[in-house]
Amino acid sequence: MVKICCIGAGYVGGPTMAVIAVKCPAIEVVVVDISKPRIDAWNSDKLPIYEPGLDEVVKACRGRNLFFSTDVEKHVAEADIIFVSVNTPTKTRGLGAGKAADLTYWESAARMIADVSKSDKIVVEKSTVPVKTAEAIEKILTHNSKGINYQILSNPEFLAEGTAIEDLFKPDRVLIGGRETPEGRKAVQALKEVYAHWVPEENIITTNLWSAELSKLAANAFLAQRISSVNAMSALCEATGANVSEVSYAIGKDSRIGPKFLNASVGFGGSCFQKDILNLVYICECNGLPEVANYWKQVIKINDYQKSRFVNRVVSSMFNTVSGKKVAILGFAFKKDTGDTRETPAIDVCKGLLGPSGTSSRSWTTRRSSTTCRSRPLSSTGATWSTPRSSGRSASSSTPSASRSMGGSRTCPQSPNSSPQELQEFNKLLRRRGIFCQA
Ligand SMILES: NC(=O)C1=CN([C@@H]2O[C@H](COP(=O)(O)OP(=O)(O)OC[C@H]3O[C@@H](n4cnc5c(N)ncnc54)[C@H](O)[C@@H]3O)[C@@H](O)[C@H]2O)C=CC1
Numbered sequence: 001m002v003k004i005c006c007i008g009a010g011y012v013g014g015p016t017m018a019v020i021a022v023k024c025p026a027i028e029v030v031v032v033d034i035s036k037p038r039i040d041a042w043n044s045d046k047l048p049i050y051e052p053g054l055d056e057v058v059k060a061c062r063g064r065n066l067f068f069s070t071d072v073e074k075h076v077a078e079a080d081i082i083f084v085s086v087n088t089p090t091k092t093r094g095l096g097a098g099k100a101a102d103l104t105y106w107e108s109a110a111r112m113i114a115d116v117s118k119s120d121k122i123v124v125e126k127s128t129v130p131v132k133t134a135e136a137i138e139k140i141l142t143h144n145s146k147g148i149n150y151q152i153l154s155n156p157e158f159l160a161e162g163t164a165i166e167d168l169f170k171p172d173r174v175l176i177g178g179r180e181t182p183e184g185r186k187a188v189q190a191l192k193e194v195y196a197h198w199v200p201e202e203n204i205i206t207t208n209l210w211s212a213e214l215s216k217l218a219a220n221a222f223l224a225q226r227i228s229s230v231n232a233m234s235a236l237c238e239a240t241g242a243n244v245s246e247v248s249y250a251i252g253k254d255s256r257i258g259p260k261f262l263n264a265s266v267g268f269g270g271s272c273f274q275k276d277i278l279n280l281v282y283i284c285e286c287n288g289l290p291e292v293a294n295y296w297k298q299v300i301k302i303n304d305y306q307k308s309r310f311v312n313r314v315v316s317s318m319f320n321t322v323s324g325k326k327v328a329i330l331g332f333a334f335k336k337d338t339g340d341t342r343e344t345p346a347i348d349v350c351k352g353l354l355g356p357s358g359t360s361s362r363s364w365t366t367r368r369s370s371t372t373c374r375s376r377p378l379s380s381t382g383a384t385w386s387t388p389r390s391s392g393r394s395a396s397s398s399t400p401s402a403s404r405s406m407g408g409s410r411t412c413p414q415s416p417n418s419s420p421q422e423l424q425e426f427n428k429l430l431r432r433r434g435i436f437c438q439a
């Protein structure tokens with residue numbers, strides 16, 4: 001029986017391994033993490049992350065061929081294929097701070113693999129990493145390798161939160177990069193066979209290591225660039241009387257442009273787009289390409305501009321002062337169908353509104369978890385959490401912060417927990433305040 005171990009039981013490691021386990025009953029999959037609360041939650045009825053369809057997939061194979069454990073070293077030592085899906089945030093200190101990826105967690109995982117391994121391993125980069133990371137990892141693994149053969153593969157993940165299970169069941173493509181040597185090709189083939197259990201062969205792309213690593217950063221940069229492009233257009237629409245929803249519909253009908261990722265918004269959020277573009281910018285700078293770095297930097301600048309423009313519009317719609325007023329933020333996660341609040345634009349909106357004068361802001365979300373909110377707390381004193389009923393009743397203004405368009409109708413986050421009556425009542429309340437909700 002092939003044994004897979006995944007280091008990192010987060011938004012990527014958990015769902016990805018659950019899908020591999022459910023699709024490959026003959027493979028044993030163990031997901032390990034240094035966080036005991038996270039592993040305990042994966043082993044409980046209340047999973048640590050919310051993803052539509054995830055509960056069913058986990059229930060179908062947990063205890064059969066899917067296991068969650070904190071015994072990291074034991075399962076790494078026993079595995080044939082090790083996925084590394086640890087966090088790779090933006091560095092906050094030292095060389096490249098504010099831009100470069102912090103590979104501390106990756107490096108410590110690699111050192112541990114080197115320490116405990118007694119047999120040959122395929123080590124798979126699942127985390128998003130800078131191009132050429134595999135070279136550094138290879139050095140760590142092969143230093144003192146005790147005759148063990150390590151093959152490093154790059155297999156970046158393209159799932160989006162909120163649709164992770166759907167994306168994993170039917171990926172547009174699976175990308176596998178490996179060394180162009182006989183051993184490298186053999187390792188690529190071994191990983192390809194895992195995905196081939198449910199992904200059509202033509203959707204499994206194989207490349208060299210560096211192309212796979214860079215393709216992940218490039219894909220996120222291109223997606224974020226589309227959002228910044230349409231957001232930039234929304235500013236012009238507002239200045240000229242054009243409707244950005246109509247403009248994006250019209251341009252999206254061009255088959256060369258396509259309709260996806262053209263929704264104007266308060267600006268993109270989430271733990272990856274900004275981090276990965278900053279990382280790309282840093283790599284360009286390190287490679288002596290300042291013009292290319294500046295090009296991608298602009299995607300983030302427009303995103304920041306959009307968030308502050310949004311705050312300014314809210315303030316100006318309230319007679320240029322929010323002092324003493326209550327504002328309800330509808331939906332605090334960075335998008336619908338997730339509880340993830342990492343880098344949510346709602347934080348910047350709240351901060352912008354709270355400003356020095358300390359407006360009181362209440363946030364409503366159905367999938368918030370204490371762990372995700374703690375990742376970037378609102379330090380200001382004016383913010384409180386509340387339910388849609390109480391927030392809606394007392395707020396002077398409601399600000400939908402996920403899945404909304406600044407230029408056309410506004411969409412409020414869907415609420416799988418709320419009853420239809422509750423939503424109806426909430427919608428009525430919003431309509432009275434001039435906000436139209438498509439729940
Ligand atoms: N969140 C997403 O939708 C996507 C994320 N990615 C990338 O995947 C990677 C992981 O992202 P997430 O799953 O969101 O992160 P996460 O923060 O949810 O999960 C990472 C987990 O790794 C664990 N960990 C860290 N160091 C460890 C070690 N040495 N041994 C064992 N466990 C360790 C942490 O405790 C944490 O539970 C990142 O590089 C991210 O850029 C890629 C595609 C989608």
Ligand SMILES: O=C(O)[C@H]1O[C@H](OP(=O)(O)OP(=O)(O)OC[C@H]2O[C@@H](n3ccc(=O)[nH]c3=O)[C@H](O)[C@@H]2O)[C@H](O)[C@@H](O)[C@@H]1O
Pocket residue numbers: 128157158159160161162220223227260261262263264265266267268269270271272273334335402403
């Ligand atoms: O590397 C990653 O982490 C992932 O990043 C994104 O996935 P995710 O951040 O989960 O969610 P998206 O659906 O891409 O949304 C990101 C942000 O863009 C915003 N957005 C999205 C689409 C759009 O048209 N307009 C818009 O403002 C969303 O509201 C959200 O704030 C990518 O879509 C995934 O392919 C990638 O794997």
